Amino acid sequence: MGGNSALRPFAPLVGVPDFKAYVEQYPGTDLTDDALYYLGRCYLQEKEYALASAQFDRLLRDFPTSPLQADALLELARCDDLQSHPAPLDQTETERALTRYNQFVEQYPSHARVGEAKARIQALRDRLAEKLLLSGRLYRKLSKYTASEFYLKRLLHEYPDSKWVAEATRLLREVAARRGRTESIEAEKKNPPARTGQEPKGKPDERLRGVQTSKSPG
Known part of the structure:
Protein backbone atom coordinates (compact mmCIF):
# COMPACT_ATOMS: atom_id res chain seq x y z
CA MET A 1 0.00 0.00 0.00
CA GLY A 2 1.36 3.40 -0.96
CA GLY A 3 4.91 4.14 -2.07
CA ASN A 4 6.45 3.63 -5.48
CA SER A 5 5.11 0.07 -5.64
CA ALA A 6 1.69 1.61 -6.29
CA LEU A 7 2.87 3.11 -9.56
CA ARG A 8 3.02 -0.23 -11.36
CA PRO A 9 -0.62 -1.30 -10.89
CA PHE A 10 -1.78 2.25 -11.66
CA ALA A 11 0.48 2.72 -14.69
CA PRO A 12 -2.40 2.25 -17.19
CA LEU A 13 -4.64 4.66 -15.25
CA VAL A 14 -4.23 8.12 -16.67
CA GLY A 15 -6.93 10.38 -15.25
CA VAL A 16 -10.01 11.06 -13.17
CA PRO A 17 -12.33 8.44 -14.76
CA ASP A 18 -9.85 5.62 -14.17
CA PHE A 19 -8.98 6.45 -10.58
CA LYS A 20 -12.61 7.23 -9.74
CA ALA A 21 -13.72 3.89 -11.17
CA TYR A 22 -11.07 2.05 -9.15
CA VAL A 23 -12.13 3.73 -5.89
CA GLU A 24 -15.79 2.92 -6.54
CA GLN A 25 -15.15 -0.71 -7.54
CA TYR A 26 -12.47 -1.49 -4.94
CA PRO A 27 -13.18 0.72 -1.91
CA GLY A 28 -11.24 -1.36 0.60
CA THR A 29 -8.16 -2.78 -1.09
CA ASP A 30 -4.52 -2.18 -0.22
CA LEU A 31 -4.33 0.28 -3.10
CA THR A 32 -7.49 2.28 -2.48
CA ASP A 33 -5.56 4.93 -0.57
CA ASP A 34 -3.18 5.28 -3.52
CA ALA A 35 -6.12 5.63 -5.89
CA LEU A 36 -7.68 8.32 -3.69
CA TYR A 37 -4.40 10.22 -3.58
CA TYR A 38 -3.90 10.18 -7.34
CA LEU A 39 -7.57 10.99 -7.93
CA GLY A 40 -7.13 14.01 -5.68
CA ARG A 41 -4.02 15.05 -7.57
CA CYS A 42 -5.88 14.78 -10.87
CA TYR A 43 -8.68 17.00 -9.57
CA LEU A 44 -6.07 19.43 -8.27
CA GLN A 45 -4.49 19.70 -11.71
CA GLU A 46 -7.93 20.40 -13.16
CA LYS A 47 -8.46 23.12 -10.49
CA GLU A 48 -11.41 21.21 -9.04
CA TYR A 49 -10.33 22.10 -5.54
CA ALA A 50 -13.44 20.99 -3.65
CA LEU A 51 -13.35 17.56 -5.31
CA ALA A 52 -9.62 17.27 -4.70
CA SER A 53 -10.08 18.15 -1.02
CA ALA A 54 -12.75 15.47 -0.68
CA GLN A 55 -10.35 12.74 -1.85
CA PHE A 56 -7.53 13.82 0.46
CA ASP A 57 -10.00 14.15 3.35
CA ARG A 58 -11.26 10.63 2.77
CA LEU A 59 -7.74 9.24 2.62
CA LEU A 60 -6.85 10.91 5.93
CA ARG A 61 -10.07 9.75 7.57
CA ASP A 62 -10.42 6.19 6.27
CA PHE A 63 -6.78 5.13 5.94
CA PRO A 64 -5.00 6.33 9.11
CA THR A 65 -2.06 3.95 8.61
CA SER A 66 -1.46 4.83 4.96
CA PRO A 67 2.07 5.96 4.09
CA LEU A 68 0.35 8.66 2.02
CA GLN A 69 -1.08 10.40 5.11
CA ALA A 70 1.61 13.09 5.10
CA ASP A 71 1.32 13.81 1.38
CA ALA A 72 -2.48 13.89 1.58
CA LEU A 73 -2.33 16.45 4.40
CA LEU A 74 0.06 18.63 2.42
CA GLU A 75 -2.11 18.43 -0.70
CA LEU A 76 -5.15 19.32 1.40
CA ALA A 77 -3.32 22.43 2.59
CA ARG A 78 -2.46 23.24 -1.02
CA CYS A 79 -6.15 23.02 -1.98
CA ASP A 80 -6.97 25.70 0.58
CA ASP A 81 -3.91 27.71 -0.40
CA LEU A 82 -4.84 27.73 -4.08
CA GLN A 83 -8.35 28.96 -3.22
CA SER A 84 -7.13 31.76 -0.96
CA HIS A 85 -7.41 35.47 -1.80
CA PRO A 86 -5.17 38.56 -1.74
CA ALA A 87 -4.87 40.47 1.53
CA PRO A 88 -7.71 42.98 0.92
CA LEU A 89 -10.25 40.13 0.63
CA ASP A 90 -11.57 37.43 2.99
CA GLN A 91 -8.81 35.29 4.50
CA THR A 92 -10.76 32.18 5.58
CA GLU A 93 -8.95 29.89 3.13
CA THR A 94 -5.61 31.47 3.99
CA GLU A 95 -6.10 30.73 7.69
CA ARG A 96 -7.24 27.17 6.99
CA ALA A 97 -4.27 26.51 4.71
CA LEU A 98 -1.90 27.93 7.31
CA THR A 99 -3.34 25.64 9.99
CA ARG A 100 -2.84 22.59 7.80
CA TYR A 101 0.67 23.54 6.71
CA ASN A 102 1.62 23.99 10.36
CA GLN A 103 0.07 20.63 11.20
CA PHE A 104 2.09 19.01 8.41
CA VAL A 105 5.37 20.53 9.63
CA GLU A 106 4.69 19.55 13.24
CA GLN A 107 3.65 15.97 12.46
CA TYR A 108 6.18 15.23 9.73
CA PRO A 109 9.31 17.32 10.45
CA SER A 110 11.56 15.00 8.42
CA HIS A 111 9.37 14.85 5.32
CA ALA A 112 11.07 15.77 2.05
CA ARG A 113 8.51 18.53 1.39
CA VAL A 114 8.81 20.33 4.73
CA GLY A 115 10.78 23.13 3.07
CA GLU A 116 7.93 23.70 0.63
CA ALA A 117 5.42 23.87 3.48
CA LYS A 118 7.56 26.29 5.50
CA ALA A 119 7.89 28.62 2.53
CA ARG A 120 4.11 28.73 2.17
CA ILE A 121 3.67 29.26 5.91
CA GLN A 122 5.83 32.38 5.74
CA ALA A 123 4.02 33.67 2.65
CA LEU A 124 0.61 33.18 4.22
CA ARG A 125 1.70 34.76 7.50
CA ASP A 126 2.89 37.77 5.53
CA ARG A 127 -0.50 37.98 3.84
CA LEU A 128 -2.38 37.91 7.14
CA ALA A 129 0.00 40.56 8.47
CA ARG A 137 -3.77 52.21 7.49
CA LEU A 138 -7.47 52.65 6.69
CA TYR A 139 -8.39 53.62 10.24
CA ARG A 140 -5.48 56.04 10.36
CA LYS A 141 -6.84 57.82 7.27
CA LEU A 142 -10.27 57.94 8.91
CA SER A 143 -8.67 59.46 12.04
CA LYS A 144 -9.80 56.44 14.05
CA TYR A 145 -6.51 56.27 15.86
CA THR A 146 -7.49 53.81 18.61
CA ALA A 147 -8.69 51.30 16.02
CA SER A 148 -5.60 51.90 13.91
CA GLU A 149 -3.33 51.21 16.88
CA PHE A 150 -5.25 48.02 17.65
CA TYR A 151 -4.59 46.49 14.22
CA LEU A 152 -0.99 47.66 13.98
CA LYS A 153 -0.15 46.33 17.43
CA ARG A 154 -1.79 43.02 16.56
CA LEU A 155 0.46 42.79 13.53
CA LEU A 156 3.59 43.38 15.60
CA HIS A 157 2.49 40.89 18.26
CA GLU A 158 1.20 38.07 16.05
CA TYR A 159 3.57 38.37 13.08
CA PRO A 160 6.92 39.68 14.40
CA ASP A 161 8.73 37.90 11.56
CA SER A 162 6.63 39.51 8.83
CA LYS A 163 8.07 41.69 6.10
CA TRP A 164 5.46 44.31 7.09
CA VAL A 165 6.87 44.94 10.58
CA ALA A 166 8.92 48.00 9.60
CA GLU A 167 5.94 49.63 7.86
CA ALA A 168 3.63 48.86 10.78
CA THR A 169 6.13 50.32 13.24
CA ARG A 170 6.39 53.53 11.21
CA LEU A 171 2.61 53.91 11.00
CA LEU A 172 2.21 53.19 14.69
CA ARG A 173 4.57 56.04 15.52
CA GLU A 174 2.62 58.38 13.26
CA VAL A 175 -0.66 57.34 14.84
CA ALA A 176 0.73 57.81 18.34
CA ALA A 177 1.89 61.32 17.43
CA ARG A 178 -1.48 62.22 15.93
CA ARG A 179 -3.33 60.82 18.94
CA GLY A 180 -1.19 62.97 21.19
CA ARG A 181 -2.04 66.13 19.23
CA THR A 182 -5.77 65.31 19.21
CA GLU A 183 -5.90 64.46 22.91
CA SER A 184 -4.02 67.67 23.74
CA ILE A 185 -6.64 69.81 21.99
CA GLU A 186 -9.49 67.81 23.59
CA ALA A 187 -7.96 68.48 27.01
CA GLU A 188 -7.68 72.20 26.20
CA LYS A 189 -11.38 72.30 25.35
CA LYS A 190 -12.27 70.87 28.78
CA ASN A 191 -9.72 72.93 30.74
CA PRO A 192 -8.84 76.09 28.81
CA PRO A 193 -5.66 77.75 30.07
CA ALA A 194 -5.66 81.20 31.64
CA ARG A 195 -5.43 84.01 29.12
CA THR A 196 -1.87 85.15 28.52
CA GLY A 197 -2.44 87.50 25.64
CA GLN A 198 -0.76 85.01 23.29
CA GLU A 199 -3.60 82.57 22.57
CA PRO A 200 -3.04 80.12 19.70
CA LYS A 201 -4.84 80.94 16.51
CA GLY A 202 -8.25 79.39 16.09
CA LYS A 203 -10.70 77.94 18.59
CA PRO A 204 -9.99 74.44 19.95
CA ASP A 205 -12.86 72.94 17.94
CA GLU A 206 -11.50 74.46 14.74
CA ARG A 207 -7.97 73.24 15.46
CA LEU A 208 -9.23 69.74 16.30
CA ARG A 209 -11.05 69.53 13.01
CA GLY A 210 -7.86 70.64 11.29
CA VAL A 211 -5.92 67.78 12.87
CA GLN A 212 -8.58 65.18 12.07
CA THR A 213 -9.10 66.23 8.47
CA SER A 214 -5.48 66.86 7.54
CA LYS A 215 -4.29 64.53 4.84
CA SER A 216 -2.37 61.56 6.20
CA PRO A 217 1.06 60.85 4.66
CA GLY A 218 1.37 57.69 2.55
Missing part, protein backbone atom coordinates in the same frame (compact mmCIF):
# COMPACT_ATOMS: atom_id res chain seq x y z
CA GLU A 130 -0.68 42.67 5.39
CA LYS A 131 -4.41 42.37 6.08
CA LEU A 132 -3.85 43.90 9.53
CA LEU A 133 -1.62 46.59 8.04
CA LEU A 134 -4.31 47.58 5.55
CA SER A 135 -6.87 47.84 8.36
CA GLY A 136 -4.50 49.95 10.44
Whole structure:
Protein backbone atom coordinates (compact mmCIF):
# COMPACT_ATOMS: atom_id res chain seq x y z
CA MET A 1 0.00 0.00 0.00
CA GLY A 2 1.36 3.40 -0.96
CA GLY A 3 4.91 4.14 -2.07
CA ASN A 4 6.45 3.63 -5.48
CA SER A 5 5.11 0.07 -5.64
CA ALA A 6 1.69 1.61 -6.29
CA LEU A 7 2.87 3.11 -9.56
CA ARG A 8 3.02 -0.23 -11.36
CA PRO A 9 -0.62 -1.30 -10.89
CA PHE A 10 -1.78 2.25 -11.66
CA ALA A 11 0.48 2.72 -14.69
CA PRO A 12 -2.40 2.25 -17.19
CA LEU A 13 -4.64 4.66 -15.25
CA VAL A 14 -4.23 8.12 -16.67
CA GLY A 15 -6.93 10.38 -15.25
CA VAL A 16 -10.01 11.06 -13.17
CA PRO A 17 -12.33 8.44 -14.76
CA ASP A 18 -9.85 5.62 -14.17
CA PHE A 19 -8.98 6.45 -10.58
CA LYS A 20 -12.61 7.23 -9.74
CA ALA A 21 -13.72 3.89 -11.17
CA TYR A 22 -11.07 2.05 -9.15
CA VAL A 23 -12.13 3.73 -5.89
CA GLU A 24 -15.79 2.92 -6.54
CA GLN A 25 -15.15 -0.71 -7.54
CA TYR A 26 -12.47 -1.49 -4.94
CA PRO A 27 -13.18 0.72 -1.91
CA GLY A 28 -11.24 -1.36 0.60
CA THR A 29 -8.16 -2.78 -1.09
CA ASP A 30 -4.52 -2.18 -0.22
CA LEU A 31 -4.33 0.28 -3.10
CA THR A 32 -7.49 2.28 -2.48
CA ASP A 33 -5.56 4.93 -0.57
CA ASP A 34 -3.18 5.28 -3.52
CA ALA A 35 -6.12 5.63 -5.89
CA LEU A 36 -7.68 8.32 -3.69
CA TYR A 37 -4.40 10.22 -3.58
CA TYR A 38 -3.90 10.18 -7.34
CA LEU A 39 -7.57 10.99 -7.93
CA GLY A 40 -7.13 14.01 -5.68
CA ARG A 41 -4.02 15.05 -7.57
CA CYS A 42 -5.88 14.78 -10.87
CA TYR A 43 -8.68 17.00 -9.57
CA LEU A 44 -6.07 19.43 -8.27
CA GLN A 45 -4.49 19.70 -11.71
CA GLU A 46 -7.93 20.40 -13.16
CA LYS A 47 -8.46 23.12 -10.49
CA GLU A 48 -11.41 21.21 -9.04
CA TYR A 49 -10.33 22.10 -5.54
CA ALA A 50 -13.44 20.99 -3.65
CA LEU A 51 -13.35 17.56 -5.31
CA ALA A 52 -9.62 17.27 -4.70
CA SER A 53 -10.08 18.15 -1.02
CA ALA A 54 -12.75 15.47 -0.68
CA GLN A 55 -10.35 12.74 -1.85
CA PHE A 56 -7.53 13.82 0.46
CA ASP A 57 -10.00 14.15 3.35
CA ARG A 58 -11.26 10.63 2.77
CA LEU A 59 -7.74 9.24 2.62
CA LEU A 60 -6.85 10.91 5.93
CA ARG A 61 -10.07 9.75 7.57
CA ASP A 62 -10.42 6.19 6.27
CA PHE A 63 -6.78 5.13 5.94
CA PRO A 64 -5.00 6.33 9.11
CA THR A 65 -2.06 3.95 8.61
CA SER A 66 -1.46 4.83 4.96
CA PRO A 67 2.07 5.96 4.09
CA LEU A 68 0.35 8.66 2.02
CA GLN A 69 -1.08 10.40 5.11
CA ALA A 70 1.61 13.09 5.10
CA ASP A 71 1.32 13.81 1.38
CA ALA A 72 -2.48 13.89 1.58
CA LEU A 73 -2.33 16.45 4.40
CA LEU A 74 0.06 18.63 2.42
CA GLU A 75 -2.11 18.43 -0.70
CA LEU A 76 -5.15 19.32 1.40
CA ALA A 77 -3.32 22.43 2.59
CA ARG A 78 -2.46 23.24 -1.02
CA CYS A 79 -6.15 23.02 -1.98
CA ASP A 80 -6.97 25.70 0.58
CA ASP A 81 -3.91 27.71 -0.40
CA LEU A 82 -4.84 27.73 -4.08
CA GLN A 83 -8.35 28.96 -3.22
CA SER A 84 -7.13 31.76 -0.96
CA HIS A 85 -7.41 35.47 -1.80
CA PRO A 86 -5.17 38.56 -1.74
CA ALA A 87 -4.87 40.47 1.53
CA PRO A 88 -7.71 42.98 0.92
CA LEU A 89 -10.25 40.13 0.63
CA ASP A 90 -11.57 37.43 2.99
CA GLN A 91 -8.81 35.29 4.50
CA THR A 92 -10.76 32.18 5.58
CA GLU A 93 -8.95 29.89 3.13
CA THR A 94 -5.61 31.47 3.99
CA GLU A 95 -6.10 30.73 7.69
CA ARG A 96 -7.24 27.17 6.99
CA ALA A 97 -4.27 26.51 4.71
CA LEU A 98 -1.90 27.93 7.31
CA THR A 99 -3.34 25.64 9.99
CA ARG A 100 -2.84 22.59 7.80
CA TYR A 101 0.67 23.54 6.71
CA ASN A 102 1.62 23.99 10.36
CA GLN A 103 0.07 20.63 11.20
CA PHE A 104 2.09 19.01 8.41
CA VAL A 105 5.37 20.53 9.63
CA GLU A 106 4.69 19.55 13.24
CA GLN A 107 3.65 15.97 12.46
CA TYR A 108 6.18 15.23 9.73
CA PRO A 109 9.31 17.32 10.45
CA SER A 110 11.56 15.00 8.42
CA HIS A 111 9.37 14.85 5.32
CA ALA A 112 11.07 15.77 2.05
CA ARG A 113 8.51 18.53 1.39
CA VAL A 114 8.81 20.33 4.73
CA GLY A 115 10.78 23.13 3.07
CA GLU A 116 7.93 23.70 0.63
CA ALA A 117 5.42 23.87 3.48
CA LYS A 118 7.56 26.29 5.50
CA ALA A 119 7.89 28.62 2.53
CA ARG A 120 4.11 28.73 2.17
CA ILE A 121 3.67 29.26 5.91
CA GLN A 122 5.83 32.38 5.74
CA ALA A 123 4.02 33.67 2.65
CA LEU A 124 0.61 33.18 4.22
CA ARG A 125 1.70 34.76 7.50
CA ASP A 126 2.89 37.77 5.53
CA ARG A 127 -0.50 37.98 3.84
CA LEU A 128 -2.38 37.91 7.14
CA ALA A 129 0.00 40.56 8.47
CA GLU A 130 -0.68 42.67 5.39
CA LYS A 131 -4.41 42.37 6.08
CA LEU A 132 -3.85 43.90 9.53
CA LEU A 133 -1.62 46.59 8.04
CA LEU A 134 -4.31 47.58 5.55
CA SER A 135 -6.87 47.84 8.36
CA GLY A 136 -4.50 49.95 10.44
CA ARG A 137 -3.77 52.21 7.49
CA LEU A 138 -7.47 52.65 6.69
CA TYR A 139 -8.39 53.62 10.24
CA ARG A 140 -5.48 56.04 10.36
CA LYS A 141 -6.84 57.82 7.27
CA LEU A 142 -10.27 57.94 8.91
CA SER A 143 -8.67 59.46 12.04
CA LYS A 144 -9.80 56.44 14.05
CA TYR A 145 -6.51 56.27 15.86
CA THR A 146 -7.49 53.81 18.61
CA ALA A 147 -8.69 51.30 16.02
CA SER A 148 -5.60 51.90 13.91
CA GLU A 149 -3.33 51.21 16.88
CA PHE A 150 -5.25 48.02 17.65
CA TYR A 151 -4.59 46.49 14.22
CA LEU A 152 -0.99 47.66 13.98
CA LYS A 153 -0.15 46.33 17.43
CA ARG A 154 -1.79 43.02 16.56
CA LEU A 155 0.46 42.79 13.53
CA LEU A 156 3.59 43.38 15.60
CA HIS A 157 2.49 40.89 18.26
CA GLU A 158 1.20 38.07 16.05
CA TYR A 159 3.57 38.37 13.08
CA PRO A 160 6.92 39.68 14.40
CA ASP A 161 8.73 37.90 11.56
CA SER A 162 6.63 39.51 8.83
CA LYS A 163 8.07 41.69 6.10
CA TRP A 164 5.46 44.31 7.09
CA VAL A 165 6.87 44.94 10.58
CA ALA A 166 8.92 48.00 9.60
CA GLU A 167 5.94 49.63 7.86
CA ALA A 168 3.63 48.86 10.78
CA THR A 169 6.13 50.32 13.24
CA ARG A 170 6.39 53.53 11.21
CA LEU A 171 2.61 53.91 11.00
CA LEU A 172 2.21 53.19 14.69
CA ARG A 173 4.57 56.04 15.52
CA GLU A 174 2.62 58.38 13.26
CA VAL A 175 -0.66 57.34 14.84
CA ALA A 176 0.73 57.81 18.34
CA ALA A 177 1.89 61.32 17.43
CA ARG A 178 -1.48 62.22 15.93
CA ARG A 179 -3.33 60.82 18.94
CA GLY A 180 -1.19 62.97 21.19
CA ARG A 181 -2.04 66.13 19.23
CA THR A 182 -5.77 65.31 19.21
CA GLU A 183 -5.90 64.46 22.91
CA SER A 184 -4.02 67.67 23.74
CA ILE A 185 -6.64 69.81 21.99
CA GLU A 186 -9.49 67.81 23.59
CA ALA A 187 -7.96 68.48 27.01
CA GLU A 188 -7.68 72.20 26.20
CA LYS A 189 -11.38 72.30 25.35
CA LYS A 190 -12.27 70.87 28.78
CA ASN A 191 -9.72 72.93 30.74
CA PRO A 192 -8.84 76.09 28.81
CA PRO A 193 -5.66 77.75 30.07
CA ALA A 194 -5.66 81.20 31.64
CA ARG A 195 -5.43 84.01 29.12
CA THR A 196 -1.87 85.15 28.52
CA GLY A 197 -2.44 87.50 25.64
CA GLN A 198 -0.76 85.01 23.29
CA GLU A 199 -3.60 82.57 22.57
CA PRO A 200 -3.04 80.12 19.70
CA LYS A 201 -4.84 80.94 16.51
CA GLY A 202 -8.25 79.39 16.09
CA LYS A 203 -10.70 77.94 18.59
CA PRO A 204 -9.99 74.44 19.95
CA ASP A 205 -12.86 72.94 17.94
CA GLU A 206 -11.50 74.46 14.74
CA ARG A 207 -7.97 73.24 15.46
CA LEU A 208 -9.23 69.74 16.30
CA ARG A 209 -11.05 69.53 13.01
CA GLY A 210 -7.86 70.64 11.29
CA VAL A 211 -5.92 67.78 12.87
CA GLN A 212 -8.58 65.18 12.07
CA THR A 213 -9.10 66.23 8.47
CA SER A 214 -5.48 66.86 7.54
CA LYS A 215 -4.29 64.53 4.84
CA SER A 216 -2.37 61.56 6.20
CA PRO A 217 1.06 60.85 4.66
CA GLY A 218 1.37 57.69 2.55
